[in-house]
Amino acid sequence: MIKIKDHELKKFIAYIHDVSGISFDSSKKYLIEMRLNKVLEEFSYKSYEELYHNVVNDRSKNIEKSIINAITINETLFFRDTSPFRLLEEKILPEIAKERSSNTLLNTNRAQKPLRIWSTACSTGQEVYSIAITLKKAHQAARNFSVKLIGTDISDSALCQAKSGKYNNFEIERGLDHTTLSKYFTASGGQWQVNPELRAMAEFKKCNIMKSFVYFGKFDIIFCRNVAIYFTPEDRKKLFNRLADSLSENGYLIIGSTESLTGISDRFIPKRHNNLIYYQHNKQKKTSV
Amino acid sequence: MINLSVLVADDNPIIRKIYQKRLQETNHDVTIVNDGLQAIHEIEKRHFDVVLTDLVMPGVDGLGLLQSIKDKDPSTEVIVITGKSSIDTAVKAIKKGAIDYLEKPINFDELFLRLNKIEEMKSIIKNAEDLRDAMEFTESSAAQTIQQLEESLIKAQQKQSSINSLAKDNSLSDSEKIVQIINIISNTGS
Numbered sequence A: 001m002i003k004i005k006d007h008e009l010k011k012f013i014a015y016i017h018d019v020s021g022i023s024f025d026s027s028k029k030y031l032i033e034m035r036l037n038k039v040l041e042e043f044s045y046k047s048y049e050e051l052y053h054n055v056v057n058d059r060s061k062n063i064e065k066s067i068i069n070a071i072t073i074n075e076t077l078f079f080r081d082t083s084p085f086r087l088l089e090e091k092i093l094p095e096i097a098k099e100r101s102s103n104t105l106l107n108t109n110r111a112q113k114p115l116r117i118w119s120t121a122c123s124t125g126q127e128v129y130s131i132a133i134t135l136k137k138a139h140q141a142a143r144n145f146s147v148k149l150i151g152t153d154i155s156d157s158a159l160c161q162a163k164s165g166k167y168n169n170f171e172i173e174r175g176l177d178h179t180t181l182s183k184y185f186t187a188s189g190g191q192w193q194v195n196p197e198l199r200a201m202a203e204f205k206k207c208n209i210m211k212s213f214v215y216f217g218k219f220d221i222i223f224c225r226n227v228a229i230y231f232t233p234e235d236r237k238k239l240f241n242r243l244a245d246s247l248s249e250n251g252y253l254i255i256g257s258t259e260s261l262t263g264i265s266d267r268f269i270p271k272r273h274n275n276l277i278y279y280q281h282n283k284q285k286k287t288s289v
Numbered sequence B: 001m002i003n004l005s006v007l008v009a010d011d012n013p014i015i016r017k018i019y020q021k022r023l024q025e026t027n028h029d030v031t032i033v034n035d036g037l038q039a040i041h042e043i044e045k046r047h048f049d050v051v052l053t054d055l056v057m058p059g060v061d062g063l064g065l066l067q068s069i070k071d072k073d074p075s076t077e078v079i080v081i082t083g084k085s086s087i088d089t090a091v092k093a094i095k096k097g098a099i100d101y102l103e104k105p106i107n108f109d110e111l112f113l114r115l116n117k118i119e120e121m122k123s124i125i126k127n128a129e130d131l132r133d134a135m136e137f138t139e140s141s142a143a144q145t146i147q148q149l150e151e152s153l154i155k156a157q158q159k160q161s162s163i164n165s166l167a168k169d170n171s172l173s174d175s176e177k178i179v180q181i182i183n184i185i186s187n188t189g190s
Helices: A006-020 A026-043 A048-057 A062-071 A083-105 A126-137 A156-164 A169-173 A178-184 A196-201 A233-245 B013-023 B036-045 B062-072 B084-095 B108-168 B174-186
Strands: A115-119 A147-153 A166-168 A185-188 A191-194 A202-206 A219-224 A247-255 A268-273 A276-281 B005-009 B029-033 B050-054 B077-082 B100-103
Touching: A006 A026, A006 A048, A006 A062, A026 A048, A026 A062, A026 B108, A048 A062, A062 A156, A083 A126, A083 A219, A083 A247, A083 A268, A083 A276, A115 A126, A126 A147, A126 A178, A126 A196, A126 A202, A147 A156, A156 A166, A156 A202, A166 A169, A166 B108, A169 A191, A169 B108, A178 A185, A196 A202, A219 A233, A233 A247, B005 B013, B005 B036, B013 B029, B029 B036, B036 B050, B036 B062, B050 B062, B050 B108, B062 B077, B062 B084, B077 B084, B077 B108, B084 B100, B100 B108, B108 B174
Parallel strands: A115 A147, A115 A219, A147 A202, A219 A247, B005 B029, B005 B050, B050 B077, B077 B100
Antiparallel strands: A166 A191, A185 A191, A247 A276, A268 A276
């Protein structure tokens, strides 16, 4: 493996932050080296200097795509940490169903609006399909919602797999029980594919969440789990304030179990369900930073 | 799930045609060349996940190609294709780092099975790398979260103790106490 020099490392840390928002410090040298080395091999470059020179001058953006694919950490699994999905099933969906049924009685048209859910960094799609399965399993009132489920990610290769809904045995074995597997997946050629019914519920799009995402509109539920952990504290503040702007009135935000919004953003009200802290839009605080 | 980049080297034009036709059925990105020398040119240009090579070829043979591949990039997997008469050479190739060998005539179902295994292995390696790196970030994020919560707890405790001592201060009137307590509570920055 070709060793990265300190001045090259510095350039790539700045470059990676610029294109992906991911913040590495020089203690992650080994990680950057290992992951960028694959890009060196792919394009047969002899040095990181050469890679840097080529990527900043590459109008086709093909090298940039490869760097993003290599550098993003696509660690995800079906029903990763079951508590958010239980929260969705036991608390959020019944609450929304209740709110919507009372709105129907008041004859407003809010009840007809689709339920909009966003998985901000969906990687290879497991979180999105886990949400879709939870919605299918949910009680009658929630099952009647029309749903718009959007998964976004910065990595093209991750999105490509997410769209295909195809997973190998190893990916399937992490997190799925046999009943769920046989009900929502079909085996084909040594792989498993998510059934068309679930795939039709989901839409996958490329998005760098450090840049603008207002064009996606407002969401009732946003999943942003284990994403901000890769960002600097300043970038986290910006991100969560912008997510607040994208959340509907009373909308829900679910973050990773090791994360907290204390000191990051006051635009959400922390709530608790069983052992999980989740957040609801704080309507009182309107200003975005 | 990974689509593999596959390079095939065989000097027999008929066999190359068969490869071309059968490998089209897969999702893999396939490049086919006529001999070992052309294969070396290709691997100089870009990375391949798998190289399928005939053992007997003019110029650079399968063993020579294997050597060049492993020198350049040990992560490229090599499957050698062998006739019945050269099983010994195939075993030698395995010793030198080839992952497997297939006998002629090629059974494509067997070849696809081998490619699936390689794909699964690469995917597991990638998953393990992602898992390790994600663990590291999650751990440092958790440490930061705990630190932040500790800091806000300390601030809240300090406010509480200032309010307690103010409340007990008999030199102040009730309205003075209320004004000062409100000051402490609303001073969110400290």
